[in-house]
Amino acid sequence: MSPAEAVLEGVLLPMAAGLLPLAIGMRLWRRESPRNPSGWGLAVAAAITFAFALWAQEGDKLWELRQKWQWLWVVGGAAAGVAVATSLLRHFAPRLPAAIVGTLLALLCGIATVLMLRPPGFDETADRAVVLLVVAGSAWCLTWPSVRRSDDDDPALPGAGWADGVAFWLAGSGLSGVVLVSGFAKLAIPLGAMAALSMAAGVLAIRGRRDLGFAGLATLSTVLASAAIVGWAYDLVGIPGWSFLALAVAPVAMRTPLPRRFRFRSLLRLAIVLAVVGVASGTAVVESGVFDSGDGDDGSEYDYDYGY
Amino acid sequence: MSRPVLRRTTLVALAIALPAAALALAPRSSAPSVSPIPEKAVGTYKIDRVHSSCQFRVEHLAASRFWGRFDDVLGTMTVSPGSLEFDVRIPIGSVHSGDGKLDNHLKGPDFFNMKEFPEMTFKSTNATPVEGNIWKVEGEITLLGVTKPITAMVEWIGYSEPYGKRLIGFEARFTVTRSDFGMSYQVDEGGLGDDVEIIVGLEGLAS
Numbered sequence: 069m070s071p072a073e074a075v076l077e078g079v080l081l082p083m084a085a086g087l088l089p090l091a092i093g094m095r096l097w098r099r100e101s102p103r104n105p106s107g108w109g110l111a112v113a114a115a116i117t118f119a120f121a122l123w124a125q126e127g128d129k130l131w132e133l134r135q136k137w138q139w140l141w142v143v144g145g146a147a148a149g150v151a152v153a154t155s156l157l158r159h160f161a162p163r164l165p166a167a168i169v170g171t172l173l174a175l176l177c178g179i180a181t182v183l184m185l186r187p188p189g190f191d192e193t194a195d196r197a198v199v200l201l202v203v204a205g206s207a208w209c210l211t212w213p214s215v216r217r218s219d220d221d222d223p224a225l226p227g228a229g230w231a232d233g234v235a236f237w238l239a240g241s242g243l244s245g246v247v248l249v250s251g252f253a254k255l256a257i258p259l260g261a262m263a264a265l266s267m268a269a270g271v272l273a274i275r276g277r278r279d280l281g282f283a284g285l286a287t288l289s290t291v292l293a294s295a296a297i298v299g300w301a302y303d304l305v306g307i308p309g310w311s312f313l314a315l316a317v318a319p320v321a322m323r324t325p326l327p328r329r330f331r332f333r334s335l336l337r338l339a340i341v342l343a344v345v346g347v348a349s350g351t352a353v354v355e356s357g358v359f360d361s362g363d364g365d366d367g368s369e370y371d372y373d374y375g376y
Numbered sequence: 377m378s379r380p381v382l383r384r385t386t387l388v389a390l391a392i393a394l395p396a397a398a399l400a401l402a403p404r405s406s407a408p409s410v411s412p413i414p415e416k417a418v419g420t421y422k423i424d425r426v427h428s429s430c431q432f433r434v435e436h437l438a439a440s441r442f443w444g445r446f447d448d449v450l451g452t453m454t455v456s457p458g459s460l461e462f463d464v465r466i467p468i469g470s471v472h473s474g475d476g477k478l479d480n481h482l483k484g485p486d487f488f489n490m491k492e493f494p495e496m497t498f499k500s501t502n503a504t505p506v507e508g509n510i511w512k513v514e515g516e517i518t519l520l521g522v523t524k525p526i527t528a529m530v531e532w533i534g535y536s537e538p539y540g541k542r543l544i545g546f547e548a549r550f551t552v553t554r555s556d557f558g559m560s561y562q563v564d565e566g567g568l569g570d571d572v573e574i575i576v577g578l579e580g581l582a583s
Binding site: 074125126127129132134135136137188189250251252253254255301302304305357358 | 477480481483484485486489490491492520521522555558560561564565
């Protein structure tokens with residue numbers, strides 16, 4: 069299989085599988101953005117894309133769930149389910165305080181992850197508390213403005229969905245690269261597919277200045293954080309744990325409070341995300357020794373290509 | 377030579393040649409000749425990890441066959457009259473390809489997933505002598521948490537008693553299809569073969 073075929077099967081096709089629910093959820097046939105989008109379409113798209121991409125790597129053995137990391141697609145599906153249920157709750161019970169809805173969404177995403185994902189070395193209570201904190205914390209930070217906005221009677225505020233899409237693309241791509249140099253190509257490629265979907269969502273959000281919605285952001289955030297924890301758990305080359313965690317929470321920088329006088333707040337926040345991703349990925353690559361040569365027993369110089 | 381002498385010589389030659397020809401042309405017995413393991417070899421042996429190894433070979437990029445090995449082979453072998461038993465454990469951490477990066481990749485989730493499955497094992501269920509020193513050994517191999525039956529051709533190498541010890545040796549060959557165990561990395565893409573040939577050299581020291 070050529071590299072182009074590998075990218076097509078591993079990244080582009082899974083991304084394309086998520087485009088239909090994404091387009092329907094965003095109501096792209098309308099010029100104007102929906103008033104208070106929940107982002108259920110992106111939530112469903114993220115779950116489908118990630119499961120499809122993992123299946124493209126593993127085949128039907130993925131459904132047998134024999135290895136702990138294979139539960140990632142279940143976590144993605146559960147997060148999407150929780151997110152969609154929350155958006156329905158918000159729709160049918162609009163008077164429910166946003167604080168409760170947002171906290172419930174984040175907590176349920178975190179609890180679902182802790183219950184379903186048990187990577188090696190994360191068996192102690194303290195480890196599982198870290199997982200809950202990272203997943204629920206990042207989901208809450210990212211979704212809070214979108215949940216709260218639903219309380220407003222004002223017309224839909226201009227959304228920065230495009231910037232959120234780019235932020236997840238940066239974090240997802242960075243994590244994909246780090247996981248690849250740690251020797252876990254089967255996770256790196258699906259992360260690439262998720263990054264591609266995020267970028268697609270960001271591009272589509274430009275039209276009508278759409279918001280990605282709290283359901284979509286919660287699902288993307290849960291998948292990213294869970295995959296980062298799995299990458300950390302299975303690492304054998306010595307990449308620091310903080311690199312994985314930084315990539316897991318990098319998109320949260322998009323909620324950095326900035327004074328209103330700053331004209332290009334979204335770009336500034338994206339610059340922070342880029343800096344975090346750059347430092348975390350760069351450190352991981354250096355620590356992994358991927359560019360070191362002369363690893364042979366006889367001291368000869370040659371490179372091992374992690375592709376094969 | 378006179379005619380009577382010639383006739384006598386011919387008759388003697390025929391008397392010798394005919395039985396020899398009959399013997400040479402007689403159909404051989406259909407039962408295989410099996411070299412029995414000596415009775416004094418009966419017992420249980422602990423596998424000597426220093427003098428035992430496991431090598432594997434797999435097609436790489438349709439161009440060559442890549443060899444790797446596991447440096448540690450542990451377990452026991454039991455020799456009974458007319459039977460053999462093997463209980464073998466191989467720590468995944470002992471995989472050795474000659475390249476540290478490749479070793480780490482092999483230990484990772486793309487291949488052996490050492491963090492979840494630190495060992496692969498083989499337990500025999502039946503052993504039948506075939507011919508000469510060769511035995512057909514049936515058993516179960518467990519890899520990546522999946523257990524499958526396999527049949528290995530095992531050659532008994534020898535038995536000796538040097539310096540008061542009792543040693544026995546075997547060499548086993550078999551092939552596994554790695555995707556049966558969930559190890560599918562680069563199978564569909566054609567980067568690595570699905571069938572892996574395994575050769576295990578075992579030396580045991582009597583307990």
